[in-house]
Amino acid sequence: MCRWRGCPQPAHPLSANVLSRGIWKSMQERDLIEQIRQLVGTESADVLQGIGDDCAVVEKNATTVWLISMDTLVETVHFDLAWHPASQLGRKAVSVNVSDIAAMGGKPCFVLLSLGLPTDFAESWTTGLMEGIRGACSDYGCLLIGGDTVCSPGKAVLTLTVIGEMAREKVIYRHGAKVGDVVWVSGSLGNAAAGLDLFKSGSQDDLLRFQPLLDAHLDPTARVELGGLLAQSQKVHAMMDLSDGLATDLSHLCRQSNVGARIMADQLPGQHLLREAAELLAANPVDWMIAGGEDYELLFTAAVDASAEVNRLARQSGCSLSAVGRIVDGCGVVLKNSSTRAEAVEQIISYQGYDHFKRKKS
Template sequence: MKKVVKLNQLDEFELIKRLRSRLRTRSSRVIKGIGDDSAVFLTKPNTIQLTSTDALIESIHFDLKTISPKQLGRKAMAVNISDISAMGGNPYLALISLGLPKSTSIKFVDELYSGLQKTCNLYGIELAGGDTVASPKYLFINVCILGEAPKNRVFYRTGTKPGDQVFVTGNLGDSAMGLKILMEKNKRAISTKHRNFLIKKHLEPVPRVKESRLLTKSKLKITSMIDVSDGLAQDLGHLLTEDKLG
């Protein structure tokens, strides 16, 4: 039987060394990645920089009984990518902060980073470093992501005008229904196929990077955009409130 190695059997520098060996710098824009006091990177001319950060905390945002380490890594990265895409930006660099209970296995950490790295690779993002600390009870993961956009093609929540048409991508409510299915003890009268589809929508969200890039390159007159994470009614309300329209 293979022995399970826990975090309390490694010191901080051993863990950093392990992660560093797995997260090798791939982008020519990153001068210095994981292992130093700061990440150092180049920016492109004629662009503006975007940054966003979101944290996921165990027992509040996720339950380790219903999500795998790889899924958690993918989801943590995806929700942050969405914030950059919602403004027409192109994500290119990410930093990760982890709070890990000492009972966490090294295998769990490896799989978590595998999920993070897989999503980064999918969208051409460099995972350039971060921080790892001990947490007394619950696991938390925080992603800080950087993106860039042309100076004249950034979309804010402000700019909405009376008469504007509203468009959305994807099926609204899929993730919320997936969460509801996971939280319910009794199975709903729903087919296994649809059940698994909705659960996957919640556990493995897909950021709208492709759609954002198409919109940014298009000649469409876009007045505002927003990441729909709280539901159409509430997030549409945010747009209206920003421009004092409702």
């Protein structure tokens, strides 16, 4: 039976039937990933974790595992050359991939690059891009060891594969959250989304005023040190990085852990500058914080009695932490507003973050 249309004929997951216009429009990103996992997912004794986490986890030896992840950046989807300098784009391409390694608690080792460029790209641009990649690799202690280059018919496309390693028994997966756990996030939320909206809407004066928000979009930092310390502590039950927004990413974590979550709006970590940008653009800062995406902070859960230790580790890594809610029995993610009014104080926010295949409102 074809899972895609309910028809009796078998269908290849990437056939024309599967990718027909009507079905593609109705799909969400998580649905596509789940279909791929069901139809072509790999099972092997050496693969400890396949599709469904920040990284694939593959046995290296009896005590150590490889962590492998891949991310793609596409022009006009993830970056705009009108405001994204080549060197910072190179750095970002590395950081967003290394963030997946950090989310498991590992150390990045190697990077592979696939680069698709139109024929009219200037040599100076590619030089800047590679300087950014080289600089970020140096910062994270990993090496670019190979890849591929192709001619793109239109837009620039960068795909990086990152390979890391760590102790087998200390890998932190998404699926371990427990009822009663505290939900933690590192750093501040919403900055990158606000920066992107400022690039799209702000005047030159506004851009200069909000430089930290712009930098969050242009050149994020992966929390490798914090992730490693949390893994070594073995105090964390589940962890992932925030790439699609708190609402969606926490929904993934809860779904894989068979739990729900309640988030407190007044505990979300948003900078004062974020609220100033929201006022300027007539935006809701909470929307940026829960659904903006591209935060590349760590989202994790731990028992209440681990709070002092995880805060100590955050201070050791030079990173702030915020307790934003609790894991609860049930399913889905609920945002509780700080309003004292009796009506409408809770809102279901499951999967309300970024989705590549979500239909735009006309």
